Amino acid sequence: MVATGSHCAFLVFSKIISTGSYLPEKILTNDDLSKFVDTSDEWIRTRSGIRSRHIAADFEATSDLAVAAANNALQAAGLAASDIDLLIVATTTPDVIFPSTACIVQDKLGANKAAAFDIQAVCSGFVYALSVADKMVASGAHQNALIIGAEIYSRILNWKDRTTCVLFGDGAGAVVLTQSEAPGILATKLHADGSRRNILNVPGHVRNGIVYGDPHVHMDGPAVFKMAVNVMADVCVETLAMANMTAADIDWLVPHQANVRIIDATGKRLGVPPEKTIVTVQGQGNTSAASIPLALDTSVRDGRIKSGDLVQTVAVGGGFTWGSALIRW
Numbered sequence: 001m002v003a004t005g006s007h008c009a010f011l012v013f014s015k016i017i018s019t020g021s022y023l024p025e026k027i028l029t030n031d032d033l034s035k036f037v038d039t040s041d042e043w044i045r046t047r048s049g050i051r052s053r054h055i056a057a058d059f060e061a062t063s064d065l066a067v068a069a070a071n072n073a074l075q076a077a078g079l080a081a082s083d084i085d086l087l088i089v090a091t092t093t094p095d096v097i098f099p100s101t102a103c104i105v106q107d108k109l110g111a112n113k114a115a116a117f118d119i120q121a122v123c124s125g126f127v128y129a130l131s132v133a134d135k136m137v138a139s140g141a142h143q144n145a146l147i148i149g150a151e152i153y154s155r156i157l158n159w160k161d162r163t164t165c166v167l168f169g170d171g172a173g174a175v176v177l178t179q180s181e182a183p184g185i186l187a188t189k190l191h192a193d194g195s196r197r198n199i200l201n202v203p204g205h206v207r208n209g210i211v212y213g214d215p216h217v218h219m220d221g222p223a224v225f226k227m228a229v230n231v232m233a234d235v236c237v238e239t240l241a242m243a244n245m246t247a248a249d250i251d252w253l254v255p256h257q258a259n260v261r262i263i264d265a266t267g268k269r270l271g272v273p274p275e276k277t278i279v280t281v282q283g284q285g286n287t288s289a290a291s292i293p294l295a296l297d298t299s300v301r302d303g304r305i306k307s308g309d310l311v312q313t314v315a316v317g318g319g320f321t322w323g324s325a326l327i328r329w
């Protein structure tokens with residue numbers, strides 16, 4: 001592919017050059033939860049691996065979490081907000097119906113040269129956003145993209161429903177993606193099956209100023225579990241094949257952090273051992289679109305993911321949506 005932009009006469013690819021993240025200060029443990037909902041630390045840990053999650057303060061909006069993660073990623077990249085010309089926020093919990101959270105983040109950051117929009121693919125949102133941004137940067141149309149996954153799920157949970165409220169948390173993660181002569185994003189593959197939209201959703205909606213239906217997360221846990229385990233390894237294999245690679249080439253598997261049992265099953269089906277799999281769900285719960293960039297930031301900063309490593313991300317979420325991105329770090 002040859003870019004036609006005046007500044008790029010070389011083959012253009014996109015590459016992640018930095019990561020950042022933000023977790024709200026307040027931590028809610030399983031024991032805290034068991035004081036107001038009929039559950040136990042033992043049940044939550046054995047079924048999901050989760051021990052605690054972060055909860056946003058009343059004064060924090062999703063855009064605030066996103067801005068904190070973005071500033072962290074910009075600092076690591078050595079870039080200013082004004083260097084960003086594409087800003088995508090993956091979120092299912094936007095500040096308001098419109099404008100997009102990305103436009104609010106653009107203003108708060110001062111990224112005034114950036115095109116800005118949201119992507120709504122629930123827990124697959126970050127992988128969807130990364131795939132879209134890769135195409136926009138690799139075409140030569142955009143130079144520096146900021147891709148953020150940010151969520152405040154605590155505001156769409158029914159805190160009396162023990163089957164959902166124990167599983168989710170709040171947070172944000174971000175990456176900076178820039179033009180590169182060497183390939184960074186090697187392949188991406190996205191899927192959706194709207195016929196399965198009812199197994200994980202927020203059915204409530206606003207019409208003429210009135211909320212109709214329940215505006216909280218509803219989930220058929222076992223159906224989601226089965227679907228996730230089936231599709232995650234498959235889309236990894238599909239993405240690896242696009243790059244003429246196999247699971248043996250993977251240095252780090254960074255799956256959506258919903259549940260350790262789903263992560264373990266995906267690793268087993270794919271043939272990636274636990275020591276090559278990044279798991280952060282224990283202290284964060286399921287942060288939906290934020291979970292993969294949060295996990296990337298953790299493992300880059302603690303030195304596990306290093307330059308040159310082959311990293312495979314894979315996500316699954318409401319919609320139903322799923323997808324994978326294969327990344328040369």
Ligand code: UT7
Pocket residue numbers: 038039040043044047048123162163164166219220221222223224225228258259262286288316317318
């Ligand atoms: O991004 C994707 C987001 N979603 C997911 O990743 C969720 C995927 N699903 C799962 O991870 C699992 O299905 C769950 C963790 C949600 C549930 O685990 P499970 O082994 O499938 O349990 P279950 O739903 O079959 O429920 C088993 C029992 C039920 O009691 P009975 O009917 O057997 O008496 C539930 O009522 O556990 C009960 N239960 C709880 N007990 C204590 C459900 N939630 C809780 C709870 N505490 N929080």
